[in-house]
Amino acid sequence: MRIANLHGRAVLVSDERALDIGMASGGALPADPAELFTRWSDLIAWAAGQDVASDPAAVAYSPADLGAPSPRPSQVFGIGLNYADHAAEAGLAVPTSPLIFTKFPSAVSGPDIDVTLPGDTVDWEAELVVVIGVGGRHIGEESAVAHVAGYTVGQDLSERTVQWEGGSPQFSAGKSFEGFAPIGPVLVTPDELTDPESLSISTTIWGADGTSTVAQNGRTDQLIFGIAALISRLSAIVELRPGDLIFTGTPPGVGAAMNPKRFLRDGERLVTEIEGIGQIEQRFH
Numbered sequence: 616m617r618i619a620n621l622h623g624r625a626v627l628v629s630d631e632r633a634l635d636i637g638m639a640s641g642g643a644l645p646a647d648p649a650e651l652f653t654r655w656s657d658l659i660a661w662a663a664g665q666d667v668a669s670d671p672a673a674v675a676y677s678p679a680d681l682g683a684p685s686p687r688p689s690q691v692f693g694i695g696l697n698y699a700d701h702a703a704e705a706g707l708a709v710p711t712s713p714l715i716f717t718k719f720p721s722a723v724s725g726p727d728i729d730v731t732l733p734g735d736t737v738d739w740e741a742e743l744v745v746v747i748g749v750g751g752r753h754i755g756e757e758s759a760v761a762h763v764a765g766y767t768v769g770q771d772l773s774e775r776t777v778q779w780e781g782g783s784p785q786f787s788a789g790k791s792f793e794g795f796a797p798i799g800p801v802l803v804t805p806d807e808l809t810d811p812e813s814l815s816i817s818t819t820i821w822g823a824d825g826t827s828t829v830a831q832n833g834r835t836d837q838l839i840f841g842i843a844a845l846i847s848r849l850s851a852i853v854e855l856r857p858g859d860l861i862f863t864g865t866p867p868g869v870g871a872a873m874n875p876k877r878f879l880r881d882g883e884r885l886v887t888e889i890e891g892i893g894q895i896e897q898r899f900h
């Protein structure tokens with residue numbers, strides 16, 4: 616099942632068509648995409664009986680009409696250095712436990728947006744994002760997947776100067792500017808992916824002149840701490856809540872690790888894609 620946020624309303628999506636969940640359920644399920652996470656098991660049961668492709672109430676849409684599939688998460692977690700090949704690129708030791716930071720929730724945006732560059736060292740990080748369906752504390756790895764609503768594509772945009780200024784790392788500051796946590800285009804439920812830890816993940820930069828560069832081209836099988844381990848670790852510390860986001864880390868190919876370093880410029884476009892989920896796009900000014 617693929618779920619999206621179309622003009623602020625929750626929709627089921629199939630073949631570029633969208634069915635309004637609030638209307639199609641006759642008001643039995645919430646129209647608000649954020650509220651929907653509190654009724655997740657009811658949604659799954661109802662959606663199993665829907666056929667979006669043949670439903671005359673389904674409408675065509677364009678990616679620019681989509682908002683964040685989880686638009687108001689109470690918490691947004693980021694995990695640093697979580698790809699073995701990215702840790703090697705950064706010249707840093709593989710972490711012995713997950714490196715946890717937050718992106719403040721006001722940074723969350725839809726998948727197809729314009730972003731104002733707050734500085735001249737804004738970098739990209741393509742990430743598989745886990746969306747929590749059923750919250751809880753002290754979730755064991757063996758039951759973690761039952762707490763996942765689904766997966767989406769995210770960009771952990773990072774202003775590197777702000778991230779490192781002041782003498783000690785400030786990941787939460789450098790990664791929380793407006794539009795710095797775009798997610799989408801859809802939330803894909805776990806049953807649709809054979810293995811979320813074996814997907815291709817890429818970032819392509821498009822220049823104003825139409826040239827493109829594939830900056831990142833990795834696979835989620837390089838995750839050091841897998842999805843279940845992250846849910847278990849985070850929930851040992853905080854209460855996970857419906858709609859919360861976990862940015863699971865990025866593969867190699869970030870601009871800060873290039874020689875010379877290379878950051879986003881006015882007029883460039885960033886396209887981030889994960890196999891089986893889709894792609895998101897940001898334009899920088």
Ligand code: ZN
Nearest residue numbers: 740771864865
């Ligand atoms: Zn990241």
